[in-house]
Amino acid sequence: MEATAPATPRVLRNLIGGEWVDAAGAELLDVTNPATGESLARVPLSGAADVERAVAAARAALPGWRATSVIKRAHHLFRLRALMDAHADELAQMVTREMGKTLPDARAEVARGIEMVEAATALPQTMQGQILEGIATNVDAETIRQPVGVCAAITPFNFPAMVPMWFLPFAIGCGNTFVLKPSEQDPLTMELVMGLIKEAGIPDGVVNLVLGGKDVVNGILDSPGIDAVSFVGSASVAKYIYERASANGKRVQALGGAKNSMVVMPDAVIDQTASNIIASGFGAAGQRCMAGSVIVAVGDAWSKLKPELVTRTEALKVGDGADPATDVGPVISPAACDRILGCIEDALAAGATLAVDGRSPAGVPDGGAYVGPTILEGVDPKSDAAQEEIFGPVLSVVEVETLDDAIAFVNGSRYGNGTSIFTENGAAARRYRVDVEVGMVGINVGVAAPVAFFPFSGWKDSFLGDLHAHGRDGVEFFTKKKTVTSRWFSEGEVGKFFVE
Known part of the structure; x- marks a missing residue:
């Protein structure tokens, strides 16, 4: 009996505008199980053109998603949370296969990712602005929060299920659209999550996935269509991300290394x-x-x-x-x-x-x-x-x-x-x-990582930016403030301070 030839690992695809699409002429890299060396799949090293396709899809989806009520956006996140919980063991097994951590550790990671989505469902409360009426006679002032626009995240290999959730649910819950570049070393977990995002009914183009390495990173940093960038990785790369993205006028949070x-x-x-x-x-x-x-x-x-x-x-x-x-x-x-x-x-x-x-x-x-x-x-x-x-x-x-x-x-x-x-x-x-x-x-706590409703607040070379990941800082990062001062002449007397 002839030996069966091993199956060729499948080539992964980007998710752009709700469709799984091939990267444009990309080099392929093996995704391996670090416990055995087994090849699990092949990941395309996409380029700037693929990034721009994703940005165009996110930009096209932005007006409709921003116009969706914050309560309806939260409903989508509730569904995503339920789906991730239902598939938690499948996600954890994938984390173990492609990243290597033990199953109990992987299950804990997935649980923390789900916790992030759960925290983001509270955005109808945490996204609220503030108002003060009567700052002068018949004059009121209010501050409201609005989406930043198209946001992107560049995430590391060590927490393929959790770290993307530090950003994604808060960003889309606030009315932004999103482009994610996970680590090319273990992208399969996020491929599973993208399927759950589609199943949750989140509209096409609101969340996009672009696979690859440094060319995708530079495409994100340089794209005029991206308004904010989140990053987690080494201190040296965090510095590079912060300097290049901010030089291009983007809002940036760059989480670096530690000792x-x-x-x-x-x-x-x-x-x-x-x-x-x-x-x-x-x-x-x-x-x-x-x-x-x-x-x-x-x-x-x-x-x-x-x-x-x-x-x-x-x-x-x-x-x-x-x-x-x-x-x-x-x-x-x-x-x-x-x-x-x-x-x-x-x-x-x-x-x-x-x-x-x-x-x-x-x-x-x-x-x-x-x-x-x-x-x-x-x-x-x-x-x-x-x-x-x-x-x-x-x-x-x-x-x-x-x-x-x-x-x-x-x-x-x-x-x-x-x-x-x-x-x-x-x-x-x-x-x-x-x-x-x-x-x-x-x-007396060995890992002082905060839960989802507190910020992940590194200092010094461990963080570049001024708004940290998740918690209230996450809401601050993914929204921009607008202050409105109003009066109505039909009310009669007006405050003298506001008389031109």
Whole structure:
């Protein structure tokens, strides 16, 4: 019997104006399962012409969608939320297949994405303006919110289901139309979501999907038809996005990288602290901008924490995220694996030592991109291992004498995304939350990422712009204010201040 030839992976298509269409003469890139190396599909690297087709569709859909009542727009979001909830397990399995994180982690990600849509359904309340009548005799003033126009988002590989939802539901709920460019490394999750958007009855052209890499990014930044750009990714790319898009007159929010510290005080509850550190540092194989990647141990805290943390870390199973026994899945690609291993070698060369060595995890599937949980101790506070983002399952331990020293270390970083302190001392916790120069703070919470109705509020090189993602900031970003001052001469007397 002849062997059956393997099926050729399908080529993905863009969604423009409600139709799935081929990219124009695009180069193709494999989308692979990082756990096995299996090719899942081929993604087109679309170009500026594809972006302009999507922008034209979004611009054409804008008048009708803006004229749709905010209540009806919210009804569409209610339907989308219900559909995403009904398909949550399918979405989570796709996240695991194309991104690699464990199924429990993927399910949590999908749940947070659904939470974003749910928060956006409140736009009939959160989009309200304000009014003050009688600012002078028979003169009233009101501020109203109106859509910005056509908005675009450029989103990263590490949260293919959640991060697009930081922007998409808030943007369209406010009456804008939308162009999304997900990461070319894992676009299949958003392909599924686009199908649910169509099923929810959101009109054609309101949401458009353009697949690709840097050419799509530059097409978005340069397109005169796009009014606002949202981005999540590395700090260097965030700076590029912010400068190029703002130079072209666009409203921009650019969320960059991080090097998040977890301060452990001598009075920390050790078992709970260890659990939170493991979840923060090794969840999603450390590939998240809110991962705690530096343990800042105060006084004798490291000697208390180390035995528990090392034992638990060494017990973690590395493998395919689809395996229920797996605790830590693969990183996104072989290239990422090589880069992370290089960072570990650099740290060792700079004087650090290995409390846990994850460089060659045992029992992992062939063909996958695996780095096991790794703990570096004796890390120089000024070294790259303490200061620069590794974006992998690597924890660096820095020891300091006092809380003042810990605050000085954290504030000395160029990043300011998230941080946590583990202590039972309320005064120390309050001191930390007041003095630390970081936008999101956890107290005995390993991942201080805010829920949907609070803003994701990074500082310093972790964020460029002035309006953050989701929460009230999301409404502010996706609307522009208009102030109307009115009077009616038939009312008789008018305020003298407004007499020309």
